[in-house]
Amino acid sequence: MTPEGSLLSAEGLHKAYGATPALDGADFSIHPGEVVAVMGPSGSGKSTLLHCLAGIIRPDSGSVRYGPHLLTELSDARRSALRRTDFGFVFQFGQLVPELTALENVALPLRLNGAKRKEAERQAGEWLARLEVDTVAGQRPGELSGGQGQRIAVARALATRPRVIFADEPTGALDSLNGERVLTLLTDAARDTSAAVVLVTHESRVAAYSDREIVVRDGKVKDMLAL
Numbered sequence: 001m002t003p004e005g006s007l008l009s010a011e012g013l014h015k016a017y018g019a020t021p022a023l024d025g026a027d028f029s030i031h032p033g034e035v036v037a038v039m040g041p042s043g044s045g046k047s048t049l050l051h052c053l054a055g056i057i058r059p060d061s062g063s064v065r066y067g068p069h070l071l072t073e074l075s076d077a078r079r080s081a082l083r084r085t086d087f088g089f090v091f092q093f094g095q096l097v098p099e100l101t102a103l104e105n106v107a108l109p110l111r112l113n114g115a116k117r118k119e120a121e122r123q124a125g126e127w128l129a130r131l132e133v134d135t136v137a138g139q140r141p142g143e144l145s146g147g148q149g150q151r152i153a154v155a156r157a158l159a160t161r162p163r164v165i166f167a168d169e170p171t172g173a174l175d176s177l178n179g180e181r182v183l184t185l186l187t188d189a190a191r192d193t194s195a196a197v198v199l200v201t202h203e204s205r206v207a208a209y210s211d212r213e214i215v216v217r218d219g220k221v222k223d224m225l226a227l
């Protein structure tokens with residue numbers, strides 16, 4: 001299955017950790033600008049699916065295609081280069097560099113992609129304003145609230161204008177008001193920049209921010225519409 005016009009698609013993914021199967025023939029596809037919520041019980045394989053789609057881990061079998069690239073065939077170096085230029089990541093905890101200020105954290109991926117310091121910090125400042133955390137630009141992660149930290153993580157994920165954003169329980173550590181705010185900002189900004197979002201979540205209210213929901217169960221993917 002390579003659904004017509006999809007940006008990222010996977011077919012027949014299998015992955016086991018020792019004797020524990022995590023993915024058992026999972027298929028997936030997402031279109032440019034689409035927000036897909038990945039739901040499912042704990043241990044069903046959601047994070048493993050996300051890591052395979054993002055080229056962080058290689059499945060035991062099956063293929064992942066991103067645009068013209070067959071991710072599952074690329075070398076580790078090519079996959080990491082593609083992750084840096086084309087993908088953005090937001091996880092539940094601890095992704096900010098503790099020694100850097102909020103502004104420097106958001107500027108970092110731009111610097112890694114070759115931007116000069118001044119230009120990287122100018123763009124980072126714009127993203128902080130957009131995520132409503134420009135007032136804490138000079139503070140370090142240890143001095144921020146959980147909600148502020150996640151907004152900065154979202155700003156950092158969006159700053160390089162990735163084609164795909166992978167978010168694994170991005171609001172898991174936040175109260176519901178902060179969580180909803182972060183999700184609104186993430187999905188609005190993604191839609192504005194036509195980035196696709198793969199959003200792994202336990203919470204069904206999060207699915208309200210998506211265009212489509214899928215459920216992972218026992219390592220297989222089911223389309224909610226088909227259930």
Ligand SMILES: Nc1ncnc2c1ncn2[C@@H]1O[C@H](COP(=O)(O)OP(=O)(O)OP(=O)(O)O)[C@@H](O)[C@H]1O
Pocket residue numbers: 017020021022040041042043044045046047048049202
């Ligand atoms: N690094 C690992 N080593 C060994 N087993 C693992 C590893 N990562 C995941 N697993 C196992 O693979 C299965 C799928 O895990 P995965 O984290 O993908 O599920 P999940 O749906 O994201 O779970 P949760 O919602 O609890 O985060 C589980 O049985 C888990 O214990």
